[in-house]
Amino acid sequence: MGPGDLSAALAPLPRDTDARLLVGRETFDDAGVYALSEDLALVQTVDFFAPIVDDPYLFGQVAAANALSDVYAMGGEPMTAMSIVAFPTGKLPLHVLTEILRGGQDKVHEAGAVLVGGHSVVDDEVKFGLSVTGRVHPGRLLTNAGARVGDRLVLTKPIGTGVLATAAKRGDLDPALHREMVATMVALNAGASREAVALGGRCATDVTGFGLLGHASHVARASGVTLRLVATQVPLLGGARDAWVRGNRTGGAERNAAYLAPLVHWRNASVDEPLRALMIDPQTSGGLLVALPPSAAERYLRQVSGSVDVGEVLLPGAAAIVVD
Ligand code: CO
Ligand code: CO
Numbered sequence: 494m495g496p497g498d499l500s501a502a503l504a505p506l507p508r509d510t511d512a513r514l515l516v517g518r519e520t521f522d523d524a525g526v527y528a529l530s531e532d533l534a535l536v537q538t539v540d541f542f543a544p545i546v547d548d549p550y551l552f553g554q555v556a557a558a559n560a561l562s563d564v565y566a567m568g569g570e571p572m573t574a575m576s577i578v579a580f581p582t583g584k585l586p587l588h589v590l591t592e593i594l595r596g597g598q599d600k601v602h603e604a605g606a607v608l609v610g611g612h613s614v615v616d617d618e619v620k621f622g623l624s625v626t627g628r629v630h631p632g633r634l635l636t637n638a639g640a641r642v643g644d645r646l647v648l649t650k651p652i653g654t655g656v657l658a659t660a661a662k663r664g665d666l667d668p669a670l671h672r673e674m675v676a677t678m679v680a681l682n683a684g685a686s687r688e689a690v691a692l693g694g695r696c697a698t699d700v701t702g703f704g705l706l707g708h709a710s711h712v713a714r715a716s717g718v719t720l721r722l723v724a725t726q727v728p729l730l731g732g733a734r735d736a737w738v739r740g741n742r743t744g745g746a747e748r749n750a751a752y753l754a755p756l757v758h759w760r761n762a763s764v765d766e767p768l769r770a771l772m773i774d775p776q777t778s779g780g781l782l783v784a785l786p787p788s789a790a791e792r793y794l795r796q797v798s799g800s801v802d803v804g805e806v807l808l809p810g811a812a813a814i815v816v817d
Contacts, residue, residue, distance in 0.1 A: 495748030496521070496703050496711075516567070520637045520715040523566035523698055526629065534631045536569035540701075541577045541622020545658045545777050546675055549589045553596020553621060554679040559701065559778035560623035561604050565686035566699040566781060568635035569627035571604045576611030579620035593621050604681055635686070635783075637715035639695030644806040645790035646720060649685040649797055650677050650780025652705055652771055653733025655743030660736040670732035677730065678778040685781045688796050692789040700779030704749045705772050706814055708782060710756045713813035716784075721815045722772070722804040724764040729771060737767045737774075745775040758812035772816070 494502075509517055515534055516526035524538035540560040544552045557574070564571045576597055580590050601608045606625070657674045660666040666674075682699060689697050696716065698708045705727065713720045753773050784806055785793055794800050807815070 495745060495752055496707055497748065497752040515631055515634070516636055521711040522637050522715070523563035524569070526567060526631070526634060528631050532630055534629050536564045536567045536627040536629050537625070538563035539577070539622065539624040541620050542777070543618050543620050546661070549592035550596040551675055551679065553593040554600045555675070555778055556621045557597040557600035557623055558679050558681055560625050561600065561606070562682045562699045562701070562778060564625050564627035565682040566635065566697050567629060568633055568686060568690045568697065569629035571601070571606040571625050571627040573607050573609045574601045574623045574625045575609055577620070577622050577624060578611060578613040579616035579618065580613060581617050581619065582615050585619070593619070597621065597623060600679070600681070604683060633690050635689055635694055635697035637696065637698055637712045640712050640716035640718050640720070640784040640806045641695070641786070642718055642806055642808050643786065644696070644784040645787055645802055646722065646804040646806065647783045647785060647790055647793055647800050648700070648705070648728065648780055648803045649682065649783070649800045650680070650700070651728035651730045652700065652774070652776055652779060653730035654678055654777050654779065655746065655774040656736045656741045656771070657730055657733055658777065659743055660739070660741040663741065665739060665741060666736065667732060673731055682781050685783070685797050685800065688793055689781065689783045689785065692785060692793055694783055694785050694789065696784035697781045699781050700776050702745060702775045704774050704776060705782070706753050706757055707749050707773065710753060710813045712782070712784065716806070717809055719807045719810040719813060719815060720804060721807050721817060723817050724761065724768050724772065726801060726803045727772060728801045733771055734767045737770055743775045746770070746773065749773045749775060756813040758815045760815050761817045764816060
């Protein structure tokens with residue numbers, strides 16, 4: 494669902510106020526965090542969706558990497574995972590499901606976690622994902638509320654998976670570009686998370702369904718700051734701009750656009766429409782957006798391959814996000 498509809502549906506419900514709930518739903522964080530003791534907290538998250546790539550084994554990997562990412566985005570270490578499956582039994586052969594689950598399990602193992610079970614339903618449309626539980630030291634959390642004025646903003650993966658996946662479904666994507674897109678989606682955010690924690694970072698989110706600017710806006714709101722992003726610095730996947738220009742659109746893009754319209758000040762008129770669209774486009778298994786003080790950010794950029802400085806944290810202004 495879009496962030497606007499989700500907020501509206503949740504608004505009438507009472508907040509959970511248990512003191513052990515360190516991070517609840519109010520800040521749109523990537524996962525909930527529940528303290529077990531002074532030095533140990535649970536990180537819990539769930540994510541599932543319909544296939545974004547045709548190959549069932551790769552789809553399983555992408556969905557699992559995407560779900561595990563929400564634990565990494567909190568600075569946590571995944572421990573256990575449970576599969577969530579919707580499958581059209583009788584219409585698709587069961588070996589397809591086996592390959593989806595194999596992809597998921599392989600990714601869970603790569604993350605150093607254990608698959609402990611799951612739940613399945615019969616449905617016309619295949620869906621797969623994980624519920625993941627991790628652990629974190631309560632003093633070393635990466636949250637949406639941790640950005641500080643003067644921090645640099647670093648993005649660890651290029652964007653563009655939404656329009657590229659749409660192009661692929663329409664048979665409108667070069668196989669080499671498709672492989673590149675899949676490679677970024679199956680890559681775990683483990684190293685990017687560990688390095689942010691090691692450098693004393695306090696703030697990260699992962700870039701998924703609400704798009705780069707949607708997730709950035711949640712950081713801005715939770716931290717009480719404005720984020721400045723430099724559009725030309727944002728790394729794009731090969732072919733993403735062209736795929737958008739050819740008319741490939743991601744489901745949910747318009748919802749993101751409507752939600753972000755009042756939150757984003759496009760200060761630089763020379764940022765063209767394709768780039769604006771890609772910055773709000775829904776992503777799958779995107780990178781981390783990390784806020785770090787300048788000296789830590791410099792080290793982070795050297796340590797985390799593929800990471801790029803995309804902006805900075807400013808005093809709160811009229812807009813949640815300023816794009817230059
Ligand atoms: Co997330
Ligand atoms: Co999520």
